[in-house]
Every structure is written in structure tokens, then in C-alpha cells.
Amino acid sequence: MKMLNVSISPHVRSSKTTTKIMLDVIIAMSPAMIFGYIYFGWRALLISVLSVASCVLTEFVYEKIMKLPVTIGDLSAVVTGLVLAMCLYSTAPWWIPIVGGVFAILVVKMLFGGIGQNFMNPALTARCFLILSFSRIMTDYPTVTDGITSATPLAAAAKGGFVSYTTLLFGNHSGSIGETSALAILIGAAYLIIRRVISPRIPLYVIGSTIVFVAVFTLMKGETPVTLNYLSVQIMGGGLLAGAVFMATDYTTSPVTKWGRTIYGIAVGLITAVIRCFGSPEGISFAIIMANLLTPMIEKLTYPKPLGTYGKKAEKK
Amino acid sequence: MFKKTFRGGVHIKDMKHLSSGSAIKEYKPQGELVYLMNQHIGAPAVPCVKPGDRVLVGQTIAEPGGFVSAAVVSSVSGAVKTVAAHVCHNGDSALAVTVVNDNEYATVEGYGAERDYTQMTAEEIIAAVKNAGIVGMGGAGFPTHVKLAVKPGTKIDYIICNGAECEPYITCDYRLMLEQADKAVLGMKIVLSVFKDAVGIFGIEANKPEGIAKVKESCGDDGRLSVVPLKKKYPQGGERVMITALTKRRINSRMLPADAGCIVLNFSTAIAIAEAVAYNKPLTHRIVTVTGDAVNEPSNFDAPIGTNVSELVEAAGGFKYEPEKIIFGGPMMGAAVYSLDVPVNKTTSCILLLKKDTVVPEPHECIRCGKCLTVCPEHLMPIKLKNTADANDYAEFEKLNGLECIGCGCCTYICPAKRRLSQSITAAKQFVLAEKKKAAVKK
Numbered sequence: 001m002k003m004l005n006v007s008i009s010p011h012v013r014s015s016k017t018t019t020k021i022m023l024d025v026i027i028a029m030s031p032a033m034i035f036g037y038i039y040f041g042w043r044a045l046l047i048s049v050l051s052v053a054s055c056v057l058t059e060f061v062y063e064k065i066m067k068l069p070v071t072i073g074d075l076s077a078v079v080t081g082l083v084l085a086m087c088l089y090s091t092a093p094w095w096i097p098i099v100g101g102v103f104a105i106l107v108v109k110m111l112f113g114g115i116g117q118n119f120m121n122p123a124l125t126a127r128c129f130l131i132l133s134f135s136r137i138m139t140d141y142p143t144v145t146d147g148i149t150s151a152t153p154l155a156a157a158a159k160g161g162f163v164s165y166t167t168l169l170f171g172n173h174s175g176s177i178g179e180t181s182a183l184a185i186l187i188g189a190a191y192l193i194i195r196r197v198i199s200p201r202i203p204l205y206v207i208g209s210t211i212v213f214v215a216v217f218t219l220m221k222g223e224t225p226v227t228l229n230y231l232s233v234q235i236m237g238g239g240l241l242a243g244a245v246f247m248a249t250d251y252t253t254s255p256v257t258k259w260g261r262t263i264y265g266i267a268v269g270l271i272t273a274v275i276r277c278f279g280s281p282e283g284i285s286f287a288i289i290m291a292n293l294l295t296p297m298i299e300k301l302t303y304p305k306p307l308g309t310y311g312k313k314a315e316k317k
Numbered sequence: 318m319f320k321k322t323f324r325g326g327v328h329i330k331d332m333k334h335l336s337s338g339s340a341i342k343e344y345k346p347q348g349e350l351v352y353l354m355n356q357h358i359g360a361p362a363v364p365c366v367k368p369g370d371r372v373l374v375g376q377t378i379a380e381p382g383g384f385v386s387a388a389v390v391s392s393v394s395g396a397v398k399t400v401a402a403h404v405c406h407n408g409d410s411a412l413a414v415t416v417v418n419d420n421e422y423a424t425v426e427g428y429g430a431e432r433d434y435t436q437m438t439a440e441e442i443i444a445a446v447k448n449a450g451i452v453g454m455g456g457a458g459f460p461t462h463v464k465l466a467v468k469p470g471t472k473i474d475y476i477i478c479n480g481a482e483c484e485p486y487i488t489c490d491y492r493l494m495l496e497q498a499d500k501a502v503l504g505m506k507i508v509l510s511v512f513k514d515a516v517g518i519f520g521i522e523a524n525k526p527e528g529i530a531k532v533k534e535s536c537g538d539d540g541r542l543s544v545v546p547l548k549k550k551y552p553q554g555g556e557r558v559m560i561t562a563l564t565k566r567r568i569n570s571r572m573l574p575a576d577a578g579c580i581v582l583n584f585s586t587a588i589a590i591a592e593a594v595a596y597n598k599p600l601t602h603r604i605v606t607v608t609g610d611a612v613n614e615p616s617n618f619d620a621p622i623g624t625n626v627s628e629l630v631e632a633a634g635g636f637k638y639e640p641e642k643i644i645f646g647g648p649m650m651g652a653a654v655y656s657l658d659v660p661v662n663k664t665t666s667c668i669l670l671l672k673k674d675t676v677v678p679e680p681h682e683c684i685r686c687g688k689c690l691t692v693c694p695e696h697l698m699p700i701k702l703k704n705t706a707d708a709n710d711y712a713e714f715e716k717l718n719g720l721e722c723i724g725c726g727c728c729t730y731i732c733p734a735k736r737r738l739s740q741s742i743t744a745a746k747q748f749v750l751a752e753k754k755k756a757a758v759k760k
Binding site: 003004006007021071115117252254257258305306308309 | 327329408485557558561567568569570572640641642643644646648649650651652653654655656671674675676681682683684685686687688690691694695696697698700701717718721724726729730731732733734735737739740743
């Protein structure tokens with residue numbers, strides 16, 4: 001008989017692969033993106049296509065030039081492109097997603113070693129880079145086709161305005177392409193949690209702590225009354241939901257430990273609230289990339305305790 | 318229904334349907350029998366026969382070679398052919414006694430004589446277990462008499478009979494539950510008679526409802542015995558995990574179960590104890606599941622220890638397909654063999670023949686999904702341990718509790734990037750332990 005394969009146990013593997021996980025994320029993001037295309041039209045679609053293409057091409061070209069194995073098959077560049085498109089305005093000129101995509105993949109991801117090695121979320125870092133570099137273009141938000149509100153709900157709420165709940169839920173208000181419809185994002189979140197791609201821990205702590213801190217800070221300032229509508233707008237009117245579900249949960253840049261995820265979620269919420277109450281009306285993307293920087297430290301502080309060391313009782317016996 | 322379990326672990330397709338319906342068949346060996354001297358953890362046994370000697374069924378052919386060691390008993394009668402090195406299932410070679418079967422099955426005097434265990438002292442029972450060469454038959458092979466001879470002053474509260482059989486494919490304990498539950502209960506009663514203050518618990522995974530029912534029935538109304546269904550999850554049958562699930566006590570790598578007042582015995586081991594003490598039959602046979610998609614008739618055999626494995630595969634109808642991989646034990650913790658020319662030993666619960674080797678050859682970059690942390694039953698951080706292990710940073714490896722790893726392989730199983738986490742960690746662990754041993758010897 002011929003010699004057989006040998007290997008060290010275990011000899012079976014689960015069917016989950018990196019590609020399947022990324023595909024799940026793409027599926028989860030699609031309802032939110034489709035809602036965006038319905039409200040903002042073909043330009044929103046164009047922006048997404050350009051963004052995804054730019055990300056995938058950048059990764060491909062970089063790996064070809066550097067003679068590295070090509071990894072675009074793992075779909076992580078597609079996810080980066082979609083996340084970037086999700087938080088751009090549909091009125092952005094055509095070159096914005098291209099510049100953003102190149103920056104996200106080349107500078108933030110590939111130069112630090114590719115998938116799993118970057119320390120900040122590539123798409124969000126690219127977005128912040130775009131906002132700081134081209135601030136006038138990037139803040140030129142669109143009005144939806146039926147033109148219900150001209151300002152984003154967050155900006156309206158900051159002035160004490162009322163935004164209807166159906167508008168918040170279905171997202172026919174101005175904002176970034178993929179972050180307006182709370183309903184669509186929640187569908188995506190449910191899909192990710194059911195497929196066990198993410199645990200609900202990070203989104204819940206991000207949303208929960210943002211609300212608590214926003215309420216506290218707003219009361220401290222005393223300019224706008226803290227009403228139920230005000231808080232609902234804080235959750236659903238801006239990028240918080242999309243950020244908490246699709247961006248704060250990015251594997252590479254969030255802690256892997258259980259308590260680390262809790263601390264990280266609260267940190268994101270705190271920074272978001274500080275920016276929203278004392279700075280510009282929107283702050284989730286800056287908050288996430290700042291919390292990304294804390295990730296290695298949080299992980300070190302929350303190294304899990306092994307099974308056999310809980311309680312000193314057993315040890316003494 | 319709420320079932321006891323632990324935090325972590327993975328759900329694997331159990332594939333037990335292949336062989337669970339096949340009743341245990343007694344197998345008569347055709348060729349020579351090879352008795353390895355290293356069928357247990359600890360010092361190898363020392364042969365006490367020489368080539369040309371005639372041995373009988375139940376005759377001790379090797380004495381324990383140290384404190385943690387076990388005897389080896391012949392399962393057939395015949396002449397000793399050689400006492401020489403032989404290849405064993407892990408690819409290593411070890412000293413072995415080869416016996417040519419004369420097919421007479423002549424037994425030693427007193428073999429099979431019934432004894433009343435209630436009249437025996439604890440020392441007599443432990444001596445009977447020692448002479449029978451019983452070791453943990455779940456896979457680790459820790460000598461059972463050492464387990465039972467606890468340090469004076471240690472209070473044992475729980476005797477746990479481990480019937481989890483959480484590894485996929487294996488059905489030997491399940492068949493024993495259906496066919497010989499009485500004997501396992503008898504074995505537990507014998508151990509309970511050694512530890513007067515302890516209670517006995519059968520921990521059985523809930524995917525074996527018929528087994529649970531049979532064992533419950535055999536326990537009758539004995540107040541000291543109970544049967545606890547456990548959630549079906551791998552590695553539910555790991556010793557430390559089992560103790561935590563059933564008693565909420567926690568042990569680490571520096572402790573023995575006895576330090577937490579527990580003794581854990583495999584289901585097959587409990588039956589072996591009953592045979593040895595109540596019927597004076599030493600450990601000469603064990604149940605071996607021959608299964609997998611590359612074999613014609615997956616079956617459970619009652620095979621003499623020392624039988625050549627290729628004979629068992631023939632008895633199971635031979636190959637359906639040419640196997641790409643053959644595993645001794647389950648797919649999660651078993652050892653892959655490169656040849657079938659190895660003997661059955663005391664811990665061979667399963668011979669798994671797989672048509673296809675599903676192990677992905679090349680791992681990808683870690684995406685930091687954190688799934689290895691979620692599934693780790695020891696609550697470790699496999700991704701970090703692997704990094705320190707690969708960097709040969711053994712001091713950091715120890716600091717990060719790398720020695721607590723039980724090698725269950727859940728992290729490698731779940732990893733979407735197919736990284737070989739448990740392999741690296743196990744290698745580093747073995748290195749650290751070997752270094753410690755060296756340092757201790759120097760002192």
C-alpha cells in the first residue's frame with residue numbers, strides 16, 4: 001500500500017473561510033446600499049462601483065508590482081470599497097471614491113502588510129483623509145429626490161428640530177449613501193449576528209454608550225432639550241448604526257477578547273459623543289479610527305483568564 | 318431541556334451514524350499479535366518473557382516499569398516470537414513482545430473466576446486493577462491504579478464516568494452503553510467502594526439518548542449514582558472540561574483531578590475495572606470502531622489488544638475507496654498513521670479511514686476574527702499563543718498560560734484562515750515541558 005498523508009491533529013476543518021466571511025459581510029451590507037441607490041439614484045451606484053473597483057485594482061496592482069501572492073480573491077478589498085462608498089455622499093465627484101480607494105488599500109492596508117495587519121480601518125481612514133483634504137466637496141450633502149429635509153437629521157436635531165420616525169427608519173433623508181435607512185442596516189446586522197460573523201457585543205456597547213454620553217453631554221450643555229426624538233435621531237439619523245454594525249466590528253482593528261470588545265465599544269461611544277456634542281454633528285468615523293489605535297492596549301489589558309485559575313479555592317486544595 | 322456544559326467548544330458533524338447501528342462483533346485474530354510496551358503515559362513496561370516462552374490468555378508479559386506505568390497482559394495463548402522494537406501508531410518505534418497465536422486460547426489459572434468486590438479491601442481492589450494493566454481507555458492512557466491510589470488525606474467527592482464520546486465518528490463507548498451498561502455500573506460501584514464518601518456521576522452527551530436510558534436503567538435506585546446528560550459539543554469529554562461542567566470545580570495543568578476531589582474514568586475503563594475486579598479478567602480486549610467513508614462496512618469490534626489493524630479493516634469489509642488518510646482515534650485529536658501495519662493498543666478507540674484528506678495545505682493570513690478565543694474551552698488566546706510559539710518566545714508563551722492548552726484542536730478547526738494554531742501551540746508546549754524536565758533532572 002502507498003504511504004498515506006500524515007499531519008498533526010485535528011484532521012478536520014470547519015467550512016468557514018475568510019472569503020465566505022467577507023461574502024457574508026457583503027450580503028449584509030447590500031440592503032443598506034440598495035436603499036441608498038433607491039434614494040440617491042444612479043450616481044450612488046456609480047460611486048460604489050468606482051470605490052470597489054479602485055480598492056480591488058489597487059490591491060491587485062500592488063501585489064503584482066511587489067511580486068506577492070494576489071489576495072483579491074478573499075474579497076476583503078471589495079468589503080473595504082463598499083464600506084468607503086457607504087459613507088460617501090452621492091454628490092461626490094467621480095474621482096473622490098478612486099482617490100479614497102487607493103488611499104485605503106495602498107497606504108492603510110498594504111503598506112502595513114495586507115489583510116489582518118493594518119491598525120486602522122482602511123475605509124474609514126480614507127474617508128477621514130478625504131474629509132480633511134477636500135472638506136468643501138466632502139460636506140456638500142445631497143437632497144433626496146423628494147426633498148424632505150435639506151440638512152441631515154443630525155444637523156437638524158442639533159438645532160432642536162423634529163425628525164419623523166418613518167423617515168429615520170426608511171432613510172429618505174440626506175446623508176451618506178448607505179447609512180440613512182436604519183431598517184436596512186438592522187436587517188444586515190441581524191444577518192451578521194445569525195451567521196455568527198460578528199457578536200452583538202461591539203454594536204450594542206457602541207450604540208448604548210453613545211446614547212448615554214450624548215444625553216449626559218447635552219444636559220451639561222443645556223442648549224437643546226434631551227427628548228426621545230433627539231436620542232432616536234442620534235442613533236438612526238447619522239452614521240452611528242452603520243458605523244456600529246459594519247465598521248466598528250471590523251475584525252482586524254477591533255479587540256478579539258470579550259472584555260476588550262466591551263471597553264472598545266464604550267470608547268467608540270464616548271469619543272463619538274464628545275465629537276457630536278462639542279465638535280461637528282457627525283463623529284462616528286473619527287471615533288472608530290481613534291479607538292482602533294487603542295486596540296492593542298485594550299487587548300493586553302483584557303487577556304483572558306484560563307479555565308483553571310478562576311477563584312483561588314481550587315488552587316489551595 | 319437545560320443541559321450541563323462548558324463555555325467554548327465547537328459543533329462538529331458527529332458522523333456517528335456510520336457505525337452506531339453496528340453491534341459489537343468479537344474478532345478472532347488471524348496473524349501474530351504485537352504487544353507494545355508504551356501503551357500508556359509514563360515509563361514503558363518491562364517485558365518479563367523471552368522468545369520461545371509459552372504464554373497464556375491473561376498472563377502478564379510485561380511488568381510496570383515505574384510508578385506511573387502499567388502491566389501488559391497477553392490476550393491469546395501461544396509462543397513468544399520476538400522481544401524487539403516495533404513501529405507504533407504515532408510513527409515512533411517501541412519495544413514490543415510478538416506472540417504467535419496457537420488458537421487454543423488456553424487461560425491462566427483463575428481467569429474468569431467471580432469475586433465478590435464487597436469483601437475486598439481498597440488495597441486489594443487497586444492491586445487487582447494494577448495487575449490487570451488497566452489504563453485510561455479514552456485516549457490519554459493514564460494508568461488507572463495510579464489514579465485510584467490518591468495521596469493520603471485527599472478527599473474524593475466525585476467519581477465521574479466519562480461517556481461523552483465527543484469526538485466525531487467514534488461509537489465504541491456508545492455501543493458499550495447499549496450492550497454492557499450493567500458492567501460499567503458495576504465498575505463504578507467497585508470504585509465507589511474504594512471511596513466511601515464519593516458519589517458517582519455518569520456524564521453522557523445528549524446525542525446518545527438510548528445510551529443514557531440504558532445506563533439510567535442499570536443504575537436502578539442506587540442513591541450514589543446519577544446520570545447527567547451533557548450538551549453535544551466538542552470537547553465535552555475532555556477531562557478538565559468534564560469536571561467543570563459537572564461539578565463547577567476548575568483544575569489547571571498543575572493539578573490532577575484528585576486535587577479538586579474528582580476522579581474521571583472513561584466508560585470503557587469502568588467496564589475494564591468491573592472485568593478485572595469482579596471476574597478476574599485482565600485488560601486483554603477493547604472495543605475498536607472501524608469507520609469512515611473509505612471502508613465498506615463501518616463496525617465495532619471487540620478486538621484483542623495486539624491485533625494487527627489491517628486485519629480489522631479486512632473484517633470491516635475492506636476498503637471501499639483507497640483512503641487518503643487513516644487516523645488512530647477521532648479526527649480532532651487522533652494520530653494520522655502512514656501504514657496500517659500497527660497493532661491495536663489499549664487506547665485505540667477508533668480507526669478512521671477517510672477517502673479525502675480535507676486539511677487545507679496552505680494557511681492564510683490571520684484576519685483577527687477572534688473565533689479561536691470564543692471556542693477555546695480553556696479560555697486562552699490561541700492567536701497570541703501561536704505568535705509567541707512561532708517566534709520561539711517560550712517565556713512569553715508560559716506567561717500567557719500556554720501550558721494550560723489541552724490540545725483539543727478547536728482553534729484550528731474553527732479558523733477561517735485555516736491557520737495551524739493548536740499544532741504550533743502543542744509543539745511549543747511539548748518543548749517547554751521537555752525543557753522543564755531537563756532542568757528538574759539537572760537539579
